[in-house]
Amino acid sequence: MASIPPVANMPNLHWIPPVTFPPRYPDPEIANPGCNEIVVCVVCGVICTPTVPSALSEDYARRWMHPWLVKAKPGFLERRADPQNARESRFQEVNPIRLLQVVKFSGGASGFGLKGGKSVAINTNDPEMYIPIHSVCFELTEIFCEFRSSCDFNFRKFSRGRNEYGIPCRMDLFYEIWMQRARRVRQENNGVLELPISEQTDYLGILYTSRLEIYNDYINHCWPAMPVQQADPSPNEMATTLVILKRLVLLHEHSSKPDPAYQAIRHGMENRLPIELTDMIIEKLRPFYNLTPEQLTCTRALSPSWWKKELLSGKLIPWLFDIDEKYMFIVKWRFKVERPGEPLDINKDLDWELLCRQLGQKNLFEPGGILFGEKKLENRWRIWRLLDGARLEPDRPEELHS
Known part of the structure; x- marks a missing residue:
């Protein structure tokens, strides 16, 4: 009997006793041992849905939740660490962070197939590692950076510790935060990531599990935190305008x-x-x-x-x-x-x-x-708050440059 673990630190929700479900017998097509391991978006914490048959119900295989990968151009961190560049407070490469389309994903940290047939893994030993992300979350991060960069005051000026750490307002800073977040999962034995990427203080209301079938059972049994996570937070000029202006x-x-x-x-x-x-x-x-x-x-x-x-x-x-x-x-x-x-x-x-x-x-x-029941905007607001609270921790710089 599979048992669902309680969710830690989930705000404003009463604890529900563990629920048990009958054992699953996966289709031979999805019997690969690593197929149904969960990988989550490093921004919002929501799962990346496989693009091949899996233990996840088709009803919840939302297109916006399909995985993409983000990675810096080769040598990015080396150039950032160069003393000459470090003296330039506004050092920033043009488009140093790339978003890569995943055309095949079967689950697990080694299951990513890129356009052109290349297969890659999420490997924390890579100085500029591949990081799983939703394309919508990447887009929202870009918009968030545009907002912060347009502010008159310098966010980094108010950060804790040294100036190179603190509040991000550029994609390259977010990339470093995302790598730091991923490496915390494998502190003792770095390598191919085999567990969901998590936050030290936990994502807001995110289910933490390692198997798609457990995640799917939560959805099918109406776990109260899940519907918001499933709602597409994509920009939509007409939909957002109509929702707001009708108020x-x-x-x-x-x-x-x-x-x-x-x-x-x-x-x-x-x-x-x-x-x-x-x-x-x-x-x-x-x-x-x-x-x-x-x-x-x-x-x-x-x-x-x-x-x-x-x-x-x-x-x-x-x-x-x-x-x-x-x-x-x-x-x-x-x-x-x-x-x-x-x-x-x-x-x-x-x-x-x-x-x-x-x-x-x-x-x-x-x-x-005023926006009660507007799940798409609620999920976007949740992601925006996660971006607003993201920090590059000053106490572990070695994680980024090891």
Whole structure:
């Protein structure tokens, strides 16, 4: 009888007693001993689904979860370690990290077939090792880096310890973090990776197991953390735009003006304040997330058109980067149906500030949250938080340059 182990450190979930299932008799086509070993994405922690018959149900073999591999160009770390390059704080190669398509994957660390027929393994002895990843997670990392790189302040300046460690804002730094994460699995005997890549503090709600059939049994028995992980977090301009903009409500005339305490601020920002002071006030709002319930109250110190511009530009809430203004006509059509014959000014008559504040709340995907039930965006937000919390640990530099 196969037994499912409890999941460690899973937040906000009650422990469920182990469930047993009848033994599996794999199809001869998938009887290879290493076939059904799990390999997970180094970004999100979700499994990489095989591209050949396996113990994983076809219902859950999501295309977006198929594996890709990421690897640095040969000699990348050697060039990074060069003293001349080390003195240049902005040293960065052009596209040093490559994303490689996997055309055949049967499971396990040695089961990767690349385009052109080459077979490779995830080997922690390789100074620039292959790392398993979902192509969508790679794309989200690139977008995340663009957001961080566009910020005025230097993230590395605020990191712990030496400047070369800390908060990443480039793909090459993430690659080093991913290698460090993979090597922690095989600290005593480096070599071909045979266990799922894990985080020291565990991924958020991720099931940790080594076999696809156990993972599949969890899915089939409705383990509560799994549906979010299965949802495709890919950028989708139309889908994201429609989900967000359908939450817009009309701005009532009596609540469109700021409280008397904020009237002078709004007037000054619109008319008299020097632009540098205006920018300083606005900068305090970015990025806009983890707001308390008290911060749901609108101040009206900034105009609805300002909130609209900041939301649609991706500056205010960067993980919603794919909201597209070209679908704004759908908003106009909706309110035209609800209020036939009444004029509508997109910039003045809709409560953009309330929408932004609701999107910045901590309970965004919980019951009562504005995006409750939107699993695709919930998974993207989960991945964005994992990227935001990724760090290159300063206490183990030898792992990266051994």
